[in-house]
Amino acid sequence: xxxxxxDTTASIPEQLTQKLGIETVPYYVHNGLDTLRDMIDVKPRxxxxxLKEATKLPTTSNPxxxxxxxxxxxxxxxxxxIVVLTMTSKGSxxxxxxxxxxxxxxxxxxxxxxxxxxxxxxxxxxxxxxIEAARVALVGLSLEDVVQRAREVAQQSSMIQTADTxxxxxxxxxxxxxxxxxxxxxxxxxxxxxxxxIIVALGTARSRLKAYRRMVDLMQQRVGEGTxxxxxxxxxxxxxxxxxxxxxxxGKFECAEVIVTDLSPALAVHSGPGTVGVCFxxx
Numbered sequence: 500x501x502x503x504x505x506d507t508t509a510s511i512p513e514q515l516t517q518k519l520g521i522e523t524v525p526y527y528v529h530n531g532l533d534t535l536r537d538m539i540d541v542k543p544r545x546x547x548x549x550l551k552e553a554t555k556l557p558t559t560s561n562p563x564x565x566x567x568x569x570x571x572x573x574x575x576x577x578x579x580x581i582v583v584l585t586m587t588s589k590g591s592x593x594x595x596x597x598x599x600x601x602x603x604x605x606x607x608x609x610x611x612x613x614x615x616x617x618x619x620x621x622x623x624x625x626x627x628x629x630i631e632a633a634r635v636a637l638v639g640l641s642l643e644d645v646v647q648r649a650r651e652v653a654q655q656s657s658m659i660q661t662a663d664t665x666x667x668x669x670x671x672x673x674x675x676x677x678x679x680x681x682x683x684x685x686x687x688x689x690x691x692x693x694x695x696x697i698i699v700a701l702g703t704a705r706s707r708l709k710a711y712r713r714m715v716d717l718m719q720q721r722v723g724e725g726t727x728x729x730x731x732x733x734x735x736x737x738x739x740x741x742x743x744x745x746x747x748x749x750g751k752f753e754c755a756e757v758i759v760t761d762l763s764p765a766l767a768v769h770s771g772p773g774t775v776g777v778c779f780x781x782x
Contacts, residue, residue, distance in 0.1 A: 500577075500578050500580075500636055500637070500639065501578060501580045501581065501582055501632075501636040501640070501641075501642050501645045502520070502522065502574035502575075502577065502578035502580065502581045502582070502636070503519070503520070503521045503522070503581075503582055503583075503584070503629055503632050503633040503636060503645075504521070504522045504523070504524065504567075504570045504571065504574055504581060504582070504583045504584070505521060505522075505523055505524075505583070505584045505585070505625065505626070505629040506523060506524050506525070506526060506561075506562055506585060506586060506593055507523050507524070507525045507526050507537040507538040507763045507765060508526055508537070508586050508591075508621060508622065508625065508763050508765055508766050509523070509584070509586075509622070509623065509625045509626035509629055509763075510622050510623050510626055510733055510760050510761065510762050510763045510766065511523075511623070511626040511629060511630060511760065512758065512760045513538075515630065515758070519630060519633035519634065519637065520633065520637070521629055521630070521633050522570045522573055522574050523538070523570070524562045524566040524567055524569070524570045525537045525538060525539050525562060525566065526559055526560065526561055526562060526593075526763070526765035527559060527560045527561075527562075527765070528541055528546075528557050528558075528559055528764050528765055528768065529557055529558045529559070529560065530557040535764075537559075537763050537764050537765040538763055538764070541764045542764070543735070543761030543762065543763065543764055543767065544736060544761065546764040546767060546768075547735045547736035547761075547764075547767060547772045548736065548772075550735075550767065550768065550771060550772055551736075551771075551772050556768055557768055558768075559765045559768055559769075561586075561591045561592045561593040561596055562593055562596055562597075563596060564596050564597075564599040564600035564603070565600070566596075566600075567583070567596060567597045567600035567601070567604075568600045568603065568604055570583075571583075571600065571601070571604045571608075571611075571613065572604075572608075575608055575611050578611075579610060579611050579612065580611070580612045580613075580642045581611060581612070581613045581614070582613075582614050582615075582616065582632055582636075582642070582645050582646055582649060583597055583601070583613065583614070583615045583616065584616045584618050584625060584628055584629045584632065584649055584653070585597050585615065585616070585617055585618065585625075586618065586620070586621050586625055587617065587618065587619045587620055587621055587625075587693070587696040587697070588617045588619070588696065589619065589695075589696035589697050590621065590696065590697065590698060594615070594617045597615055598615060601613050601615055612642060614642065614646050616628070616646065616649050616650060616653065617696075618649075618653040619653065619693070619695065619696035620653050620656055620658065620693060620696075621658060621693060621698075621766070622658055622660075622733050622762060622766060622776060622778055623658070623731035623733055623758065623760065623776075623778035624653070624656035624657060624658040624693060624778040624780075625653070625656075626731065626760075626778070627652050627653075627656050627729065627731065627778060627779075627780055628649045628650075628652040628653040628656065629649070631648055631649065631652045632645050632646075632648055632649035632652070635648045652780055655780040655781060656778060656779065656780040657692065657693070657718070657721050657722075657778070657779055657780070658692055658693045658776060658777070658778045659690065659691075659692045659701065659714045659717055659718065659776065659777050660690070660691050660692070660733070660770065660774060660775070660776030660777075661688045661689065661690050661691075661704070661707075661710040661711070661714065661774070661775055661776070662688065662689055662691075662770040662771060662773065662774050663688065663707070663737070663740075663771065663772065663773020663774060663775075664771060664773060686705060686706065687703045687704070687705065688703060688704045688705070688706065688707060688709070688710040689702075689703050690702050690703065690704065690710060690713060690714065690717075692717070701713075701717060707740060707743070707775075708743070711740075711743060711744045711747055711775070712747065714744065714747075714777055715744075715747050715748060715751055718748070718751070718752070718777065718779065719751060722752075722779070722781045724751050724752070725751070725752065725753065726752055726753070726781050727752070727753040727754075727755050727781065727782045728752050728753070728754060728755065728779045728780065728781055728782060729754070729755050729756040729757075729779065729780055729782055730748060730752070730754055730756070730757055730758070730777060730778070730779040731757075731758040731759070731760060731777070731778045731779070732744060732745055732748075732757070732758070732759045732760070732775070732776070732777055733760055733761070733762045733774075733775070733776040733777075733778060734759070734760075734761065734762060734774060734775050734776070735761070735762050735767040735770065735771060735772050735773065735774040736772040736773065737772070737773050737774065737775050738759075740773070740775045741759055741775055744775055744777065745757070745759070748777065752779075755782045762774060762776065
């Protein structure tokens with residue numbers, strides 16, 4: 500059987516990683532002198548509550564080669580073939596860190612085959628690729644077939660996200676003070692997505708509901724209304740808002756599978772509480 504390894508920014512629900520046997524390595528959240536392992540030392544909801552009152556944002560960093568080595572060794576105890584899926588290499592050093600670990604691991608364990616995939620995705624767009632790869636691995640498909648499935652889903656997946664406020668983009672140095680103040684006065688909700696592995700702006704909306712309607716419009720542009728999809732709704736302390744977006748999405752698409760999950764703290768720090776996203780691919 501083929502083992503699957505990914506990182507915590509994939510934001511896969513813990514019960515699903517356990518069910519599918521997916522190993523994860525943590526990103527890091529640095530808060531002052533404290534270094535916290537994403538999804539281990541710091542959990543999504545407690546972190547989001549704290550973030551609401553934060554006056555200075557933590558910083559984040561990708562897993563080190565040693566973290567990937569630990570994950571690879573755990574998997575190697577039960578499998579001889581491994582597929583690793585990382586967050587986009589254009590937004591993080593995780594892919595290079597993983598490659599460095601795999602070079603050392605192959606010297607130590609030459610009998611274990613390892614393939615590394617740069618998903619060029621993030622959040623549950625990355626998560627879906629890991630989930631679908633794990634599912635075909637569990638039914639006994641070959642390493643080549645698992646890699647092909649992971650690449651297919653990563654390439655077909657889309658991520659669209661809106662933040663409740665521009666405050667965290669401003670605090671993180673991603674927009675200027677003038678934009679932050681103007682956006683706050685106008686109640687602007689920014690929309691972002693992923694294109695060729697890079698986070699891109701998809702426009703703005705003047706209210707949450709208008710943002711959600713715009714997200715559905717963008718989904719229709721990408722896969723067509725009525726398309727059968729698998730969809731994950733990600734959020735930062737915004738379950739009620741997810742319900743509103745989910746209602747709109749399910750009215751326009753045939754949803755073969757629906758997952759609702761917290762965005763990992765390592766991602767939540769950049770968008771803040773109230774963030775709602777959708778990650779989907781056509782079935």
